[in-house]
Amino acid sequence: MENISSSKLFTTRQGTILLGVIAAVIAAIALLVYLNHYRNSVTQPPLKVLVAVKTIPKGTSGDVLAKATGFYEVAQIPKGQVESGAITDSSTLTGKVALQDISPNSQLTASQFGAGTGIEQQLSPTQRAVVVSLGSPQEVGGQISTGSHVDFWVTTSGQGAGGVTRPIARLLFQNMYVIGTNGGNVTLRANNPKQAGQIIYASTNASIWLVLRNTVSSNIKPPVVGAANVTGG
DSSP, rough: HHHHHHHHHHHHHHHHHHHHHHHHHHHHHHHHHHHHHHHHHHOOOEEEEESSSSSTTTTBBHHHHHOOOOSSSEEEOOOOGOTBHHHHHHHHGEEEESSSSSSSTBBBBBGEEEEHHHHHHHGGOOEEEEEEOOOOOOGGGGGGTTOEEEEEEEEEEEEOOGEEEEEEEEEEEEEEEEEEETTTTEEESSHOHHHHHHOHHHHHSSSEEEEEEETTTOOOOOOOEEEHHHOOO
């Protein structure tokens, strides 16, 4: 009996009309859903998301990224295309490092960054960490510690009057930042590779003295001290 009723539904005029009405209702519902989705996609404003401009290598400091330029840009991304955990504020990178290489045109996401504790976290792209080994007097009796600011002096030989070689003391660098200490080893933050090389050369060919200074001390014209300055001769 049920099969006969179903067959009549498809063959009678009333059944055909009923099926047409049902199909029209379904089509109308589908159209409303589509229009609602389209309206939402059009009316919702895009989000500002950080997008890599060039490759960000694994291990790059988030502190450096937050301050540097050229690594990323702020892009307007449609809400539906924003990746999960996308970073919208560069301040959230502070204290973190890139856990993987990030390709150009990629959105920066929270999963790409994690906690960083290495020395590289404290270095900008141009800065370098360099270690000098010193005796107790040369590091102010062990009073130099992480976070200290120091002046970098070297004692070596200089050409005096008449071609006579005399010992001199020279203030080579001022207000250097100490990244860390370990016994007699002091890790300094060089501003660039050249400065790092000068420190290495001085460490190999001269005697080094670090002089502790106040963090707000003013720099002076770098002096060269010789026998005349000490003895008045």
